[in-house]
Amino acid sequence: MKLSNGKPYPLGASVEDSGVNFALFSAHGTNVILCIFDALGKDEIARYSLPRKSQHIWHGFLEGVCAGVVYAYRVEGPFQPLSGHRFNPNKLLLDPYAKQLVGECIDAPSLYSYCLDDKDEDLSFDTTDNANIMPKCRVIDHRHLLPVPPVQKNYSQEEVSLSLRRSIIYELNVKGFTQLNLDIVKNERGTFSGLCSPAAIKYLTELGITSVELMPVHSFFDEPFLQQKKLNNYWGYNSIGFFAPHHAYLTNDDVFEFRQMVTRLHEAGIEVILDVVYNHTAEGNRLGPTYSFRGIDNLSYYRLNPNEPRYYINDTGCGNTLNTDNPNVLKLVMDSLRYWVEVMGVDGFRFDLATCLGREKQGFDIGSGFFDVLTQDPVLSQVRLIAEPWDIGPGGYQLGQFPIGWSEWNDQYRDTIRRFWRGDAGILPEFARRFHGSSDLFEHSGRQPSASINYITSHDGFSLMDLVSFNLKHNEANGEDNRDGHNENFSHNYGVEGHSNDFNVNALRIRQCKNMLTTLFLSQGVPMLLAGDEVGHSQGGNNNAYCQNNELSWFDWSQDISKIELLNFTRKLIQLRKRFPLLCHRQYIHDSVNFEEPGLDWFSRHGTEMTKNLWCESHTRSLSVVISGELEAQKGCRQALLLMLNTDEQSLDFYLPDLPKLGLWQCLLHTQDSEVVSQKLSEKCALYCLQERSLMLFYAEFKESIHEC
Numbered sequence: 285m286k287l288s289n290g291k292p293y294p295l296g297a298s299v300e301d302s303g304v305n306f307a308l309f310s311a312h313g314t315n316v317i318l319c320i321f322d323a324l325g326k327d328e329i330a331r332y333s334l335p336r337k338s339q340h341i342w343h344g345f346l347e348g349v350c351a352g353v354v355y356a357y358r359v360e361g362p363f364q365p366l367s368g369h370r371f372n373p374n375k376l377l378l379d380p381y382a383k384q385l386v387g388e389c390i391d392a393p394s395l396y397s398y399c400l401d402d403k404d405e406d407l408s409f410d411t412t413d414n415a416n417i418m419p420k421c422r423v424i425d426h427r428h429l430l431p432v433p434p435v436q437k438n439y440s441q442e443e444v445s446l447s448l449r450r451s452i453i454y455e456l457n458v459k460g461f462t463q464l465n466l467d468i469v470k471n472e473r474g475t476f477s478g479l480c481s482p483a484a485i486k487y488l489t490e491l492g493i494t495s496v497e498l499m500p501v502h503s504f505f506d507e508p509f510l511q512q513k514k515l516n517n518y519w520g521y522n523s524i525g526f527f528a529p530h531h532a533y534l535t536n537d538d539v540f541e542f543r544q545m546v547t548r549l550h551e552a553g554i555e556v557i558l559d560v561v562y563n564h565t566a567e568g569n570r571l572g573p574t575y576s577f578r579g580i581d582n583l584s585y586y587r588l589n590p591n592e593p594r595y596y597i598n599d600t601g602c603g604n605t606l607n608t609d610n611p612n613v614l615k616l617v618m619d620s621l622r623y624w625v626e627v628m629g630v631d632g633f634r635f636d637l638a639t640c641l642g643r644e645k646q647g648f649d650i651g652s653g654f655f656d657v658l659t660q661d662p663v664l665s666q667v668r669l670i671a672e673p674w675d676i677g678p679g680g681y682q683l684g685q686f687p688i689g690w691s692e693w694n695d696q697y698r699d700t701i702r703r704f705w706r707g708d709a710g711i712l713p714e715f716a717r718r719f720h721g722s723s724d725l726f727e728h729s730g731r732q733p734s735a736s737i738n739y740i741t742s743h744d745g746f747s748l749m750d751l752v753s754f755n756l757k758h759n760e761a762n763g764e765d766n767r768d769g770h771n772e773n774f775s776h777n778y779g780v781e782g783h784s785n786d787f788n789v790n791a792l793r794i795r796q797c798k799n800m801l802t803t804l805f806l807s808q809g810v811p812m813l814l815a816g817d818e819v820g821h822s823q824g825g826n827n828n829a830y831c832q833n834n835e836l837s838w839f840d841w842s843q844d845i846s847k848i849e850l851l852n853f854t855r856k857l858i859q860l861r862k863r864f865p866l867l868c869h870r871q872y873i874h875d876s877v878n879f880e881e882p883g884l885d886w887f888s889r890h891g892t893e894m895t896k897n898l899w900c901e902s903h904t905r906s907l908s909v910v911i912s913g914e915l916e917a918q919k920g921c922r923q924a925l926l927l928m929l930n931t932d933e934q935s936l937d938f939y940l941p942d943l944p945k946l947g948l949w950q951c952l953l954h955t956q957d958s959e960v961v962s963q964k965l966s967e968k969c970a971l972y973c974l975q976e977r978s979l980m981l982f983y984a985e986f987k988e989s990i991h992e993c
Contacts, residue, residue: 285320285330290345292338295619296381296527297355299425303347308357308379309340309612310581312369315360316342319376325354325386325420340612351425354386355379356418359580363397363409368583368593370406370574372397374413378524378576380616382421384539385528389419391508395573406570406594418575421528424539432543432629435550448668448691448810449734449868452858453557454493455742456815457518457837458501458533465841475533476501476541480548487845488554491818492858495555495668497634499743501542503528505566508573510831513763518833519743521636522602524566524575526620546629555631557668558624562606562617563640563675569596569603577606584610587643599640599677608641608654617641618657621664632668634693639675639682647679650687659687670737684725686735691810694722694736701740702751702774705799705977707931710902716886719909721808723872733872736809740800741817746827748800748817751775752793753782758825761832769828782825791957792977794820798853798955799931799979805857806867806927806981815839818854860952860981864925866913873911877924877943882913889928891939905932906974910941912986925952926982930974938972938980949982956980 290305298305308316320330334344356378361371375397378385393400394414402408462468462478472478479496488496503525506517520530529542546556567578577585587597587605596604608614624630635641642652658664673683673692686692697718704715717724721733741748746757755777759769778792797820804811815821816839823829829837845851861867869882877883886894887908898904912924924946928938940949956975974980 292341307343311340313359313361317358321354370582376418383424384422387419389505397574453812476545480545497557515831516833519830523561563637564600564602634670637675638671733808738809739812754825922986946984954980
């Protein structure tokens with residue numbers, strides 16, 4: 285093996301015909317050492333100092349090696365924690381651009397750059413070499429790969445080409461969704477192959493979702509404190525490798541198993557959106573281990589306290605914050621995103637704690653370098669961009685403030701729908717704003733209803749069934765004395781905390797699940813469903829199951845799926861959303877119901893239009909709404925939907941609103957217990973009695989357009 289100067293671009297390990305080019309950014313390092321290991325990553329077989337440094341990028345070309353070679357780095361430089369420098373050449377370091385990681389990360393004292401038992405803590409210097417236990421990198425060659433085929437758009441005549449506003453997002457964990465499915469080959473359960481297995485794809489397509497949003501699949505490590513408790517990081521929000529698929533999700537050592545999964549999902553008409561964590565890394569705070577960035581160039585990769593650079597700015601709550609102010613760190617993020625689109629074929633990203641990425645020295649700025657680079661990028665500007673619009677730093681809550689082209693997780697929608705169906709007083713005006721698509725949050729900057737990602741539940745918090753089964757969180761299994769997780773969940777147990785054998789309690793819980801799901805799929809905006817909610821999955825009241833890599837979190841396939849009432853109801857809701865484009869208008873609706881333009885009107889249960897006084901009646905727990913629009917596949921065919929909502933604890937009479945231009949109303953769906961539905965829904969009625977905590981959905985056509993439909 286012969287080492288020559290090589291070139292500074294591209295960064296990482298790049299395979300060429302005669303060898304591999306290595307390039308690593310380190311502005312403050314004084315020497316970068318490339319370490320080559322045997323195929324198993326056990327024994328070091330060669331060591332080279334990269335010979336050139338060009339604009340802070342160290343590089344060299346190693347002849348005679350090829351794809352598959354195992355490597356890592358050591359970086360020399362000052363160890364001056366008080367000045368922000370933490371170089372320690374005794375510690376093996378992962379390449380930030382590594383396409384695959386080799387080996388498990390088991391916490392040990394030698395993974396730290398300082399002496400754990402020293403009174404000076406992180407100011408001390410540890411001389412122990414850790415190559416025997418530190419994971420390594422493997423060189424991957426993707427030059428031969430063709431682009432992943434796009435999503436196959438096999439839609440019925442009622443549907444149009446897939447756009448974000450027509451999307452139905454399904455949030456899932458790769459392992460949790462497949463681990464217990466006995467219809468998947470055993471060695472593929474919990475993996476990317478399991479997710480694209482015939483059994484998994486059959487379930488997803490029959491459910492009707494259009495997009496899967498995968499919880500983190502970048503390589504991540506278990507936090508040391510979890511390892512001490514014999515727990516795992518199940519969710520994956522502890523990234524260390526922004527290019528490498530998480531090894532536990534691979535059936536073998538082929539990283540392109542992920543790519544094959546995307547291809548098969550695309551063939552089934554399903555988009556793939558990745559939940560990505562570029563706000564922090566697995567290295568934690570000043571007392572955390574050294575895996576990569578800290579030892580390569582701590583001062584460049586992380587945001588440090590400008591007055592005391594020994595300490596990290598912690599806008600993430602995870603100990604550190606990645607410094608996307610630095611152009612080379614920003615480049616790392618962009619290169620990673622582009623890799624997952626161009627090489628792995630994904631369709632978009634959900635950015636965890638996205639406010640962090642838009643921070644500059646003065647705070648969050650929609651004109652930050654991160655947003656500017658994304659907006660002008662010809663590849664990344666064309667994919668789904670979804671923000672979790674907050675972090676824990678100053679001014680961290682930024683819902684509604686992201687640029688045009690972005691969508692955002694709408695937690696105000698989540699909380700409002702929960703409170704509305706719980707029967708909270710004075711919630712009607714807020715409910716109407718959220719159901720309408722949250723125009724008060726997004727329209728001011730020219731954004732559309734698709735900017736709002738609507739959800740009732742997500743991985744973070746109660747599942748839907750737990751939302752109607754618990755008043756309090758029950759996180760004892762996490763080992764933190766139930767201190768972790770949100771305390772206010774806007775939940776209700778309806779008389780029994782947790783599991784119940786009471787028929788009436790269980791019937792009410794199912795009804796409330798149906799009510800919230802119906803509201804979700806009928807609201808303007810983009811609905812997101814948490815995997816398992818459609819089958820009544822419970823986490824036993826744990827609202828922070830990030831470390832529960834077990835049956836508590838995994839999708840339960842042992843029940844007879846075909847007989848689950850809630851699942852069949854959810855499928856029907858998704859079919860209805862696809863059938864009626866008026867549920868996902870392009871623009872916000874501000875007109876009343878009429879034949880010419882899309883319209884939306886609110887009515888009291890007496891059939892009269894809502895007035896200012898009616899909106900202000902805090903004790904009122906009933907409402908009706910009519911939405912109208914045109915079938916996109918049949919021009920001139922105008923339709924309307926009427927939704928009656930009763931969140932009261934008693935049955936209420938509802939009158940049909942007087943809309944003479946509409947034909948007969950037909951009931952499409954209701955959530956009442958079958959034995960209490962007194963009227964024949966197929967007959968024309970002016971008055972309907974709705975059971976407590978229930979809803980009814982009706983459909984009608986405009987008389988002028990009946991001949992067109």
